[in-house]
Amino acid sequence: MTKDFTGILNCPVPIMNHKTVQLGHGSGGKMSHDLISRLFLPRFTNDLLDELGDQAQILLNSQRIAYSTDSFVVDPIFFPGGNIGDLAINGTVNDLAVGGAMPKYLSVGFIIEEGFPIDDLHQILLSMEVAAKRAGVQIVTGDTKVVNKGSVDKIFINTTGIGILAEGVELSPKNIRSGDKILVSGFLGDHGITILSSREGLSLENQVETDSAPLNGLTQKMLEAAPSGIRVMRDPTRGGLATSLNEFAQSARVRMRLDADHIPVRPEVQSACEILGLDPLYVANEGRLVAIVAPDQTEKILNVMHKHEYGIDAAVVGQVTEGDDGRVTILTGLGAETIIDMLPGEQLPRIC
Amino acid sequence: MTKDFTGILNCPVPIMNHKTVQLGHGSGGKMSHDLISRLFLPRFTNDLLDELGDQAQILLNSQRIAYSTDSFVVDPIFFPGGNIGDLAINGTVNDLAVGGAMPKYLSVGFIIEEGFPIDDLHQILLSMEVAAKRAGVQIVTGDTKVVNKGSVDKIFINTTGIGILAEGVELSPKNIRSGDKILVSGFLGDHGITILSSREGLSLENQVETDSAPLNGLTQKMLEAAPSGIRVMRDPTRGGLATSLNEFAQSARVRMRLDADHIPVRPEVQSACEILGLDPLYVANEGRLVAIVAPDQTEKILNVMHKHEYGIDAAVVGQVTEGDDGRVTILTGLGAETIIDMLPGEQLPRIC
Numbered sequence: 001m002t003k004d005f006t007g008i009l010n011c012p013v014p015i016m017n018h019k020t021v022q023l024g025h026g027s028g029g030k031m032s033h034d035l036i037s038r039l040f041l042p043r044f045t046n047d048l049l050d051e052l053g054d055q056a057q058i059l060l061n062s063q064r065i066a067y068s069t070d071s072f073v074v075d076p077i078f079f080p081g082g083n084i085g086d087l088a089i090n091g092t093v094n095d096l097a098v099g100g101a102m103p104k105y106l107s108v109g110f111i112i113e114e115g116f117p118i119d120d121l122h123q124i125l126l127s128m129e130v131a132a133k134r135a136g137v138q139i140v141t142g143d144t145k146v147v148n149k150g151s152v153d154k155i156f157i158n159t160t161g162i163g164i165l166a167e168g169v170e171l172s173p174k175n176i177r178s179g180d181k182i183l184v185s186g187f188l189g190d191h192g193i194t195i196l197s198s199r200e201g202l203s204l205e206n207q208v209e210t211d212s213a214p215l216n217g218l219t220q221k222m223l224e225a226a227p228s229g230i231r232v233m234r235d236p237t238r239g240g241l242a243t244s245l246n247e248f249a250q251s252a253r254v255r256m257r258l259d260a261d262h263i264p265v266r267p268e269v270q271s272a273c274e275i276l277g278l279d280p281l282y283v284a285n286e287g288r289l290v291a292i293v294a295p296d297q298t299e300k301i302l303n304v305m306h307k308h309e310y311g312i313d314a315a316v317v318g319q320v321t322e323g324d325d326g327r328v329t330i331l332t333g334l335g336a337e338t339i340i341d342m343l344p345g346e347q348l349p350r351i352c
Numbered sequence: 353m354t355k356d357f358t359g360i361l362n363c364p365v366p367i368m369n370h371k372t373v374q375l376g377h378g379s380g381g382k383m384s385h386d387l388i389s390r391l392f393l394p395r396f397t398n399d400l401l402d403e404l405g406d407q408a409q410i411l412l413n414s415q416r417i418a419y420s421t422d423s424f425v426v427d428p429i430f431f432p433g434g435n436i437g438d439l440a441i442n443g444t445v446n447d448l449a450v451g452g453a454m455p456k457y458l459s460v461g462f463i464i465e466e467g468f469p470i471d472d473l474h475q476i477l478l479s480m481e482v483a484a485k486r487a488g489v490q491i492v493t494g495d496t497k498v499v500n501k502g503s504v505d506k507i508f509i510n511t512t513g514i515g516i517l518a519e520g521v522e523l524s525p526k527n528i529r530s531g532d533k534i535l536v537s538g539f540l541g542d543h544g545i546t547i548l549s550s551r552e553g554l555s556l557e558n559q560v561e562t563d564s565a566p567l568n569g570l571t572q573k574m575l576e577a578a579p580s581g582i583r584v585m586r587d588p589t590r591g592g593l594a595t596s597l598n599e600f601a602q603s604a605r606v607r608m609r610l611d612a613d614h615i616p617v618r619p620e621v622q623s624a625c626e627i628l629g630l631d632p633l634y635v636a637n638e639g640r641l642v643a644i645v646a647p648d649q650t651e652k653i654l655n656v657m658h659k660h661e662y663g664i665d666a667a668v669v670g671q672v673t674e675g676d677d678g679r680v681t682i683l684t685g686l687g688a689e690t691i692i693d694m695l696p697g698e699q700l701p702r703i704c
Contacts, residue, residue: 003486009482013474014474016470018470020469022498023498023499025464026464035496039477040477043480046490048492053493060412060413065412069461069495069512070461071462073463073504105419107408109422109510109512110423111423112378114372115373116372116373117371118373121391122366125391127361128395129395129396130357130360133357138401139396140400140408141400141401141420143421143423144384144387144388145702146377146379147505150502151427151504152425152508153504158421158510160510349500350499
């Protein structure tokens with residue numbers, strides 16, 4: 001009755017550059033890709049997983065659904081404009097939304113450290129309630145584990161979500177064509193700089209707040225306005241815009257060029273980045289999206305974005321150009337063009 | 353455009369018996385129920401969540417699906433007969449299976465401590481691969497976070513799963529009737545005693561192994577054999593059989609009586625329990641189920657169970673009796689009848 005799985009269990013360890021897991025393996029950048037492609041994919045390979053999108057697309061009795069999971073380990077758990085609770089709701093809502101799905105149902109798994117204040121837990125739950133109401137999703141099942149003091153840093157939250165994919169919605173990097181425009185929905189780097197400045201006690205002249213927000217309302221408006229004009233979308237979290245664009249460019253075998261002058265970055269985020277030695281293109285966002293759109297639909301899409309509370313500052317930041325080497329470059333104000341690579345290791349651990 | 357949620361965010365903290373989260377709040381017993389009903393449910397209330405099953409049942413375009421989530425924090429992560437990896441697959445597979453669903457798709461979320469050995473991670477992934485193949489489920493999406501040393505104890509894994517509910521399958525404590533029989537699928541307490549004895553370095557004369565196993569094959573056979581004879585099933589994990597039966601009895605407003613002489617417990621588990629001061633009825637299982645079945649279908653169901661590798665030792669351990677007070681009792685060999693209550697606090701933290 002039982003099959004023999006000894007062969008699998010004796011499978012040798014793949015050769016990796018490190019003997020132990022490094023922070024960079026969770027960066028969302030190159031090292032993450034390395035870990036996933038060498039260690040994880042060979043084990044779990046199947047058509048759905050191998051797409052490696054932020055969500056899996058499943059056909060259930062002729063209904064297409066999107067399915068996505070995310071664990072939240074942000075430090076600190078409370079920060080200007082939000083906390084780990086609303087972040088956990090918005091994060092999974094956004095992973096579904098940028099796949100073109102309408103998020104519907106979430107599960108929530110809490111891992112809580114013994115001794116965690118009930119007041120703080122209550123505050124996190126209230127924020128989750130508001131975030132779920134704002135996004136129009138229901139939390140339908142959950143799990144709570146409590147571990148001994150020291151076994152987890154305060155609280156970690158996993159959310160997993162199911163969304164509905166409307167007929168005809170087929171977003172994929174494969175749709176990207178030379179000439180397409182690159183849009184972002186707002187200012188970049190607010191979330192990452194908020195977390196880092198609260199962690200480091202950095203006092204900025206103008207306090208930055210997280211951009212954490214549910215994007216499903218915005219994506220629905222965009223899809224309604226230009227159902228065939230949107231090639232692919234993503235929420236540039238860990239690894240920032242640079243990582244999302246590199247993934248797109250490599251997957252689609254195209255070249256992309258950003259225009260530095262058009263990338264929306266708040267002056268206070270820009271100066272914090274300079275102090276901290278960071279590039280805003282690599283800093284995490286939790287309520288922004290990047291969309292690759294057909295050139296002749298760009299105006300229409302930008303118009304609906306500008307009318308939405310989470311797209312007011314949307315801008316065209318670059319375009320897909322001739323070439324098939326998966327390279328992303330940036331054109332600076334001075335006319336120089338430099339390569340924007342994927343984040344090699346970890347920039348900011350526990351950013352989400 | 354944005355609704356005002358200030359009212360929710362100012363909601364006062366419910367009165368709890370503790371100011372901080374205790375290990376008992378994760379026990380699966382009384383304190384867990386307290387935390388969930390006072391703190392979590394008021395925030396997330398909806399028809400699907402309020403059922404408080406081990407899985408939510410969702411209608412998606414006329415297809416009924418089951419949805420379940422679980423985080424695994426077991427310590428140690430490697431133990432006789434398994435590790436955190438296969439446990440994480442089997443745990444969610446079983447939560448779906450005992451709801452009567454066919455588990456199909458899993459998501460996996462890893463939270464890994466910086467410095468965790470790649471070899472160990474590989475071993476865990478191999479076990480997950482085998483467990484997924486054994487259960488016939490696909491891992492379709494995932495997430496990996498790496499946190500600084502000391503922020504998590506080695507590795508935690510969340511799995512969330514989607515299963516398909518066949519037409520007509522409506523398992524619920526509400527179906528329970530006086531006269532129904534209580535079945536368990538095998539020996540109780542193996543998993544809990546395995547974890548505890550490896551943790552404490554307890555050397556037992558006969559080494560016990562975890563019972564961790566996928567139960568979906570067994571539940572399908574049972575449902576095929578007696579589609580209308582199975583009232584409800586559950587996998588008695590945290591809190592053990594006693595907790596599952598108390599939940600059933602209270603939810604169905606019935607009374608249940610166990611027969612001590614018929615409860616299958618291995619002698620080595622029994623003696624370990626005596627040494628450790630535990631009652632096997634409260635010890636966690638990870639590959640056992642309890643089913644409440646119609647009296648006239650009991651034989652038929654037991655027969656198919658006995659033919660299945662994970663049901664060979666199935667036994668009738670008690671029955672539903674007259675009375676509506678939700679009380680569970682046990683009849684000992686000496687004729688005494690004592691009350692089996694829910695676990696008040698935490699017995700064994702990090703058992704799964």
